[in-house]
Amino acid sequence: EPEVTQTPSHQVTQMGQEVILRCVPISNHLYFYWYRQILGQKVEFLVSFYNNEISEKSEIFDDQFSVERPDGSNFTLKIRSTKLEDSAMYFCASSEGGIPLEQYFGPGTRLTVT
C-alpha cells in the first residue's frame, strides 16, 4: 500500500540554524500539506501546496518558512533561523484531489531546537 514517508524521523538542531524536512508524498497525489504539533498542543495547519505553488498558508507560516517541490517526488519544508519554539512534530500529508480530499499522513519528523 502506498504511503507518505518523511525523513529524518528526528532532527536536533541549534537555535539559528536552518533545517530542511523532507517528505515523499504518494506518487499520484496532487495536494501536499505540512502540519505541526507542539508537544501537548493541537495539530496545526501550516501550508498547503498545489500545482507548484502555495494554495493556502496559516499565520504561523511566515517568512521563516518555505516549501518546495524540487523534483517529481520530494516535498520539503525549510525553516530558516530556527527558534526554540519551532520544536515540534512536523507532519507531511498528501491527497489525491477532488472531494473528499482524504489526506494521507507521514509518520512525522520530530524537530528539537536547542
Add this chain to the structure above:
Amino acid sequence: AQSVTQLDSQVPVFEEAPVELRCNYSSSVSVYLFWYVQYPNQGLQLLLKYLSGSTLVKGINGFEAEFNKSQTSFHLRKPSVHISDTAEYFCAVSERGGNNRKLIWGLGTSLAVNP
C-alpha cells in the same frame, strides 16, 4: 473560522468494554468531519469521515461515529475495545466547498485499553 473540542484528554477503559470519545465543533459554514488515529510511533491514519448522507458512519477497526448537526457533535464509538486500540484519537474538520482544504484539529484523546 472553525474550532474542534475534544472534551476528554484521556479515556481509560477495560478490554471488551464499550467506549465513546467525544468531539464537538464550531463553524459558521458547513464542514466535513474526520476521525484520525495515531498509534505509538506512527503517523496519523484516517479512521472514518462524514461527508454527507447517513449521519452514522462506519470506519475501520469496528469504529463508528454519528454526526449530530443540532448538537454540532461527531462522537466516536466502539462497542467492544481491544488492547490494540490503545492510541491517540483526533477529531478534525475541514470547510465544505471552496478552496480551503486544511484540517482543523482537536487536541486529541488518549485511549488506554487495559486488560
